Structures are given as structure tokens and as C-alpha cells.
Amino acid sequence: METIANPELPDTMRAITFAEPGGPDVLTLEEIALPQVKPEDVLIRVAYAGVNRPDCIQRAGNYPAPSGASPILGLEVSGQVVAIGEDVPPEMLGQFVAALTPGGGYAEYCTAPWQHCLNVPEALPLKEAAALPETLFTVWHNVFERGLAAEGERLLVHGGTSGIGTMAVMLAKAFGIEAIVTCGDGAKCAAAREIGADLAINYREQDFVEVIKQHTKGEGVNVVLDMVSGDYVPRNLQCLAEDGRHVTIAVLGGPKADLNMAYVMMRRLTLTGSTLRPRSDAFKAALADEIAQTAWPLFTSRELKPVMDLSFPLAEAAAAHARMEAGEHIGKIILEVNPD
Structure with a gap:
């Protein structure tokens, strides 16, 4: 079996990158190739990406990405699955999900192990879903x-x-x-x-x-x-x-x-x-399974809603980082990537 993908996928995407560590101003918007989909990965067309403190620490040069992870920032996204690896259940294709990612969230497309994804029903807005996984x-x-x-x-x-x-x-x-x-x-x-x-x-x-x-x-x-x-x-x-x-x-x-x-x-x-990011895929999959049974229904039922701070367009990731580092935010800061 091969990767199953939407035939309309582009070859390139916009993503936030940085050439060297530094302050928020080192973040730039670039056109890069889509990530490769591994056998147990899904490719997500990112609607929104969450901004987290580890992103700022990585950008400053103090929290390198684990071996094999994308060097692009971003540990959580929401969006639609547009391609799946050969070991992914076929029904994942087309689903809307929130995903814990090993990196790569500050981009128009992002891969994540399919077992690290949580289903997003219509009742849960994708913007809020992106604020949850990490x-x-x-x-x-x-x-x-x-x-x-x-x-x-x-x-x-x-x-x-x-x-x-x-x-x-x-x-x-x-x-x-x-x-x-x-x-x-x-x-x-x-x-x-x-x-x-x-x-x-x-x-x-x-x-x-x-x-x-x-x-x-x-x-x-x-x-x-x-x-x-x-x-x-x-x-x-x-x-x-x-x-x-x-x-x-x-x-x-x-x-x-x-x-x-x-x-x-x-x-x-x-x-x-503990630190979460370096843990094994198997550990995160088991954790996702437990959360799906215990805490996730509280959000999909709307009994709980994440506390949302400001949203920034993907191109303004530097402003999002500056806000987080200033300590002005209350709740989650979000990047709008493909919000339609």
C-alpha cells in the first residue's frame, strides 16, 4: 500500500521558520516542501495551530526538536486529514482532528501519528480544538x-x-x-x-x-x-x-x-x-486513548471550553511569541493558518 492523498494537494506550503535562534523577530514566513507522510502518519491541512511556551524556548535555542521531529515550531494543530500513511485506518482520511504533534504545527500542512489525533465533531470549533492537545x-x-x-x-x-x-x-x-x-x-x-x-x-x-x-x-x-x-x-x-x-x-x-x-x-x-515531547509515540498513543475516554468528551460536549486569548495570522507568529513572552495573555494564543 502507498500513501492515500487528496489529489489536489500542492507541492509546497507556507511555514514559519528561523535561520538561527533569537528573539521573536527571527521568525519568518517561507515557502517550503510539504512534509513526507510516514506509514503511521496523517497529513493535516492545518486550520489553526496552538502557541505554547516550549515553542518560544525552542526558538530561543534552548529546546531542540527531538531526533526525527520537524524543526518547524508547533506542538498542536486542528484541521482536516488530507493524506494518510499505509498503516493508518482508511476512515481517517477526511476527518477533522486535533493532534498532538512532534513539531511542524506552524505551517499550512503538518504530519502527526494517527494515534495522537482526537476526533473533532461539528459542535467543537476548530479554533478551540487547536488550543487543547498540548x-x-x-x-x-x-x-x-x-x-x-x-x-x-x-x-x-x-x-x-x-x-x-x-x-x-x-x-x-x-x-x-x-x-x-x-x-x-x-x-x-x-x-x-x-x-x-x-x-x-x-x-x-x-x-x-x-x-x-x-x-x-x-x-x-x-x-x-x-x-x-x-x-x-x-x-x-x-x-x-x-x-x-x-x-x-x-x-x-x-x-x-x-x-x-x-x-x-x-x-x-x-x-x-516529566516532559511530554521526547516521550515515545507509544506512550503518547496510550495517553491519547485514555484522554479520549475521560477528558475529551467534556470538551466535545461543550461542558468545558478552553480559555482563549488572542489569535494571530500565521505570518504574525512573531507577534504571538512576543505576547506570550510579555506574560500578557490569559489562556491560549492561537495562529490562524487556514481558518476557512
């Missing part, structure tokens, strides 16, 4: 699988109005978990409460450790989703209840932390963390 896969794995968050527990999330933060709050509330967040100003705290956070702490004005101790009457939280690391880690541990779980998914505050391991022992704390 944060949904990340939060589900780290809060619920690694962090073992369960109904009746408490979750602390730093960066409560980021894409990850808003997703974590929504899923926590959907599964009966109290959501506590930190934000950098009063407006973002208000936005976080509107999204569903039970408590939003302005970390510039309050000591989140003391506020959490007061709020929980000294009990603490059961899970911390940490995107800061660095000197936040010992403070996070002070927030944890006995048998609490600390899950690190980014090191924006630095990769090293000074810990009192006797405290970890006495309170039986668990410290873990």
Missing part, C-alpha cells in the same frame, strides 16, 4: 497520572491564567478537586476565579505559603503542579499536605532547588516531573 495531554498526565489527583483533594497551580493553568483549573473542577492558583496581578487573579479557581493568590503581594496554610487550616494541598522550579520548590513543599505530590513540568525559575530531604521524609512527600 495542555490537555500535559495536565492529564501530570496532575492525574503522575500526581494522582483525586476527588476531594486540593491542587496548587502556579501561573493560573496560562494555557496550562487554565486547563488545570478546568479539569480539577470537573473532577471534584479544589483548585488554588497563583497569578502576577489582581486582574489575572480575578480572571482565574472566573475560570473556576477556588482561591487565586497574587504572589507579588502575598506569601502564597502563608495564604495556603490559612486557607486550608494548616492541612495543605495534595498536589502541586510546578512550572517554576528553582527557589519555588522548597516553598511548594511547605504547602503540601502529608503524602503530598509535587510535579514539575517546567523550570522557568531555574533547574536547581535546595531541599531539606528530612522534611520530605517526615511528611512522606513525592517529587516527580
Whole structure:
């Protein structure tokens, strides 16, 4: 068998590239060849692409693409499947999907393993669908699988109005978990409460450790989703209840932390963390299967909706990156690629 494709596919496409690492201004729009479709891949005509913090870190030269992945930025897209590899179920051709990609999303066409795709019904707008895979896969794995968050527990999330933060709050509330967040100003705290956070702490004005101790009457939280690391880690541990779980998914505050391991022992704390992009295709496929059964129906039924920030045309990817790095956004930033 060979690749099955729409006969009207072009030979080239527009994509965002950069010749060397740097600030947002290094991003340029170029005409390049369509990606090759591997046996287990689908080729997606991209409608929208999500913008994520790892994209900015890769552009700056600090997060290289895994071996074999596209050097083009973009870890999540939505759109229509227009070609399939020989090992892909034939019914995938023509479907509208949201996909977790190993890269390549900032382009008119993008490949992804077919098992990393989630079906997008008519009720779910493609723009919103593109805002879901990266944060949904990340939060589900780290809060619920690694962090073992369960109904009746408490979750602390730093960066409560980021894409990850808003997703974590929504899923926590959907599964009966109290959501506590930190934000950098009063407006973002208000936005976080509107999204569903039970408590939003302005970390510039309050000591989140003391506020959490007061709020929980000294009990603490059961899970911390940490995107800061660095000197936040010992403070996070002070927030944890006995048998609490600390899950690190980014090191924006630095990769090293000074810990009192006797405290970890006495309170039986668990410290873990993960990165999603380098994980195997088989792992991501299994994660997609679990999400399809548990969390995805909350979005396809419209019970939950992603928090959307601004959208930018593909050619304005630099402006999208500048907005993310300025910290002005609330929710997901989206690139409009083929929005028709």
C-alpha cells in the first residue's frame, strides 16, 4: 500500500521558520516542501495551530526538536486529514482532528501519528480544538497520572491564567478537586476565579505559603503542579499536605532547588516531573486513548471550553511569541493558518 492523498494537494506550503535562534523577530514566513507522510502518519491541512511556551524556548535555542521531529515550531494543530500513511485506518482520511504533534504545527500542512489525533465533531470549533492537545495531554498526565489527583483533594497551580493553568483549573473542577492558583496581578487573579479557581493568590503581594496554610487550616494541598522550579520548590513543599505530590513540568525559575530531604521524609512527600515531547509515540498513543475516554468528551460536549486569548495570522507568529513572552495573555494564543 502507498500513501492515500487528496489529489489536489500542492507541492509546497507556507511555514514559519528561523535561520538561527533569537528573539521573536527571527521568525519568518517561507515557502517550503510539504512534509513526507510516514506509514503511521496523517497529513493535516492545518486550520489553526496552538502557541505554547516550549515553542518560544525552542526558538530561543534552548529546546531542540527531538531526533526525527520537524524543526518547524508547533506542538498542536486542528484541521482536516488530507493524506494518510499505509498503516493508518482508511476512515481517517477526511476527518477533522486535533493532534498532538512532534513539531511542524506552524505551517499550512503538518504530519502527526494517527494515534495522537482526537476526533473533532461539528459542535467543537476548530479554533478551540487547536488550543487543547498540548495542555490537555500535559495536565492529564501530570496532575492525574503522575500526581494522582483525586476527588476531594486540593491542587496548587502556579501561573493560573496560562494555557496550562487554565486547563488545570478546568479539569480539577470537573473532577471534584479544589483548585488554588497563583497569578502576577489582581486582574489575572480575578480572571482565574472566573475560570473556576477556588482561591487565586497574587504572589507579588502575598506569601502564597502563608495564604495556603490559612486557607486550608494548616492541612495543605495534595498536589502541586510546578512550572517554576528553582527557589519555588522548597516553598511548594511547605504547602503540601502529608503524602503530598509535587510535579514539575517546567523550570522557568531555574533547574536547581535546595531541599531539606528530612522534611520530605517526615511528611512522606513525592517529587516527580516529566516532559511530554521526547516521550515515545507509544506512550503518547496510550495517553491519547485514555484522554479520549475521560477528558475529551467534556470538551466535545461543550461542558468545558478552553480559555482563549488572542489569535494571530500565521505570518504574525512573531507577534504571538512576543505576547506570550510579555506574560500578557490569559489562556491560549492561537495562529490562524487556514481558518476557512
